[in-house]
Amino acid sequence: MLFCTINDFLAYGNLSGYSVKGEKACPVCLDDTVDVWLPNSSKNVYMGHRRFLPANHVHRKRKKEFNGNTENTRANYPLTGKAVYSRVKDIKVQFGKFKKKAVRKKGAPKISWKKRSIFWDLPYWQHLDVRHCLDVMHVVKNVCDSLVGTLLNIPGKTKDGINARKDMQFLNIRSDLQPTQKERENGKTCTYLKPAMHTLSKAEKKSLLECLHGVKVPSGYSSNFKNLVSLEDLKLTGMKSHDCHVLMTQLLPVAIRGILPKCVRQTITKLCFFFNAICCKVNDPDTLDALQNEVVVTLCHLEMYFPPSFFDIMVHLTVHLIREIKMCGPVFLRYMYPFERYMGLLKAYVRNRYRPEGSIVRAYAAEEVIEFCTNYMDDVKAIGIPKSRYEGRLHGVGTIGAKLFEPDRTTMSLAHFHDEDGFILVDFSKAGYKDDPFILARQATQVFYVTDPADRSRHVVLPEMESGSDHDGIVLASIKKRGRGPNRIKEKFNEKDKTLELDKFFRPVVTRETTSFSTDFGILVRREIPIRFQLWKDVPDEYKQKIWEILKVSWKLPEKVEVKKYYYQKMAACHRKFRSELTKLFREGETPDFDRLQIEEKDWKEFVEYRMTAEFDAASQIGTENQTHNKYPHFLGSRGYNGEGFQNRLKDAMQAIADEKASSDPSSQGSTTTALTPDELVDLSVEHRHVTWKLARQKLSDETKERFYPETYIPVINRIVRI
Known part of the structure; x- marks a missing residue:
């Protein structure tokens, strides 16, 4: 068949x-x-x-x-x-040159x-x-x-x-x-x-070709690329099909690094x-x-x-x-490699070009006879042919065991690097393992190294072919990025008797035990709240209450209205951020990893259907326009309020207050003193700047301000609000 x-x-x-x-x-x-x-x-x-x-x-x-x-x-x-x-x-074709071939008219199909x-x-x-x-x-x-x-x-x-x-x-x-x-x-x-x-440029061409010129591959891997590179003419010549295969699958991604x-x-x-x-x-x-x-x-x-x-x-x-x-x-x-190789073998049998078929038959028959005779001489000891010193030792023959060694992350990072493209880089100037235990040859993978054009002090690790494999079944390992492993959120939140220390603003204090709380909190929100809810106000209260109960039991959070309200706001922020990341994937035409992100495929379909409606496009357009009206968009992180962005906003606010005082008090015009008194500036330190600015951007009643926040905050907040 x-x-x-x-x-x-x-x-x-x-x-x-x-x-x-x-x-x-x-x-x-x-x-x-x-x-x-x-x-x-x-x-x-x-x-x-x-x-x-x-x-x-x-x-x-x-x-x-x-x-x-x-x-x-x-x-x-x-x-x-x-x-x-x-x-x-129904196609009928008469083979041969019986009549002139019809020419297709212009425009005809x-x-x-x-x-x-x-x-x-x-x-x-x-x-x-x-x-x-x-x-x-x-x-x-x-x-x-x-x-x-x-x-x-x-x-x-x-x-x-x-x-x-x-x-x-x-x-x-x-x-x-x-x-x-x-x-x-x-x-x-x-x-x-x-x-x-x-x-x-000429320098970039030279960098690419010099990288290929210096490649040293294992025996039988490919042609010697040094003979294929012309550094004078800046081109590659004489490449066969297998050379192009090796270049495309292994060497070209390395050669174009840095250009x-x-x-x-x-x-x-x-x-x-x-x-x-x-x-x-x-x-x-x-x-x-x-x-x-x-x-x-x-x-x-x-x-x-x-x-x-x-x-x-x-x-x-x-x-x-x-x-x-x-x-x-x-x-x-x-x-096609085995067929092309075998055709090359048959062509090599030709001795008389006038009778190529006879030459092939004669040489093929002679080779069959020789191979048949060698079956009777398997046990005969060859004379004059050296024996390999490694024969019988490649699979552990004659050894008593092996000691396996798994280096920790610190030891591994001494000499190995992983770049953004997934390549493994090594630095030969650093000692990776000072005390290497031995392993068997079959437990190791043969690799070879190519000098990194982007950084000459490092080398890119490329895999070797499988042992004994010809191009009838070649194996070229794909260079892939290491994927993120499964999270352990269930085990973390199932651990009880953990206490989360809070500051006076109900935020978790960063300690050795609570460093990963924010990450775990975000994963918990992703797991418990489906993405099919288009807005946070559409999420039923039982979903929010379930997350709150888990937090309260696992981390012993106090049963206070203020604490519960704060973490409800954190839930909403995490949910919006997660949906924004999924929207970006949707616009790029990609599909998320349902198992890792713990979302249902049916929820993703409903999520996509809503984003293809005119209602979503209109809401997105309104959000974009509103963002353009914001003079100081919020782009700062947990420590960003100590940066240049907040300093500029605070400077504008103080200048506006000074102008306000100057207009009400003509005697203060031309004064270079600050518009805020020392008492008002005492709580604008690095620790409390973000709180002050956040309160100024919120619509809080006077009763709420006086109830939860110090008196020194209130005049500063009121002045920034007026600005």
Whole structure:
């Protein structure tokens, strides 16, 4: 039974009968392929990846960063085998050169299906969803060539140039990058191309190539990149498919560290991590949807930063790779590497180019005979061939045991660093472990080190391939950020007999035992109050009372009206902050981690539905307008009232009070003395400034002020309120 075919993209078109060039060249999207003709570059490009985004994603509404229009269409599902068969079953093609080929008239629709493939004669062929698999090896190679050629501006391989900029002018996009005419000193005019975000200076190109030039990989890992780098011409030459694979999945994210704008660098790194993840030997089905969403967003970011000529059909095909993994299994099972390698082996058998078939048959038969004879000589001791000193010791043979060692956080941080991109960095100038216990070889992972271009004193740790694995089943470990582990809020709040010390403003006093109270309090609010309630006033009192009872029992809070009111306000603030964070995720088109955040999926759907209504848009617009009217927006943290922002506000308040006194008392004009008396300033110290300003912004009755707060606060509060 034929499961699927695997070929390069041109052979894909020959076997399937579908035209894979020009308009509608995507064999998965078919008629829904979004293509644009670039007259100056003389080719079709395939963009429009915003169609694959969720309906509420923020990129769909952006115009300037893309093609000047919003995206409202959705990508359709690929056709089934039966639907495709209904299109090709009546096609009749007469092979051979019997008559002149008809030329399609201008404006006429393209006939995408050229012939009916012979594979449709198989009775089960029309029941297969994926009949011809995309070759990931060639996809990675072509994307790598386009990306590296554009970054290094290699002639003949770069996708950015005068024609690409003229195409931007033709499409009326990115006016800042369109070519302009400038006059030289000799009177002649020249065309000036403004550097784009992906444009590298000569120093940056040299930094990238020097990093690759200094890479030393383990034996059998890849080609020697030192032989592929030309520091004189500032380009890469002679890269094979496997070299492009290693460069895209492992080395390029390291080589671009310290160069390019952060947004462009992270986009390229995410694309490399995507190829790294899908090429692993094991793919977790639960992570495939997240990978699909990630690559769609990455392609949209590439549309924002790279010219339209960059997006040939190979770049577009990356959006369909996850679909084939879901249906056909891991990529390494459908690699072209074993077939390409075996074809190279057969070509090496040729000695007589006039009779290549006979040479291959003769050499193949001789090799079979030699391999058959070696089966009888397994126990024969070889003469003149040295024996490895490590033979029989790699799996603990002859040892009596192993002592495992798990370093603590302090010891680990002496030499290991984790950056924002998830790379592990080491500093060889620092001693990580002064007393290393031994372990067995099978308990260690082989890695190699690449000098960090952003900081030459450190090295980036890259993983080695699995022991004994060939490219028939290569394993390249993905570099991922360490995720946040599960919280222990249940255990913390189930612990009783804990006392929370409060100050006179009912705030918890920071001690060793109560340092994490604020974090635990916020997690408790997230867990107990569902996000389906649109406003804090809509939350039923039983939810609030439940949280209060937990706090009162767990931390022995006093049963006072003032304390209860204070922590009710804290609950409202935590709930609003949590909903704001979820709204940001919604606008970015992402889905939260329901297990970690302890929220229900049905509540999230109701949360999203409300944010897609006109009522929410109107309320959001009102909040934005109100924020613009606030002269001093609240942006300070727990210690921010000692900063410059509060000092400026306090200075304005004191100046206004001085002006008020000057207008009422003409004799005080021109005085440089402060407007507040020492008695009034005594409680404006660092400890109480935030309380004074907070009270001034609240609508409190005189009875409340006199009941809860010292007398020295009241005149200062009243004067700030009048301002």
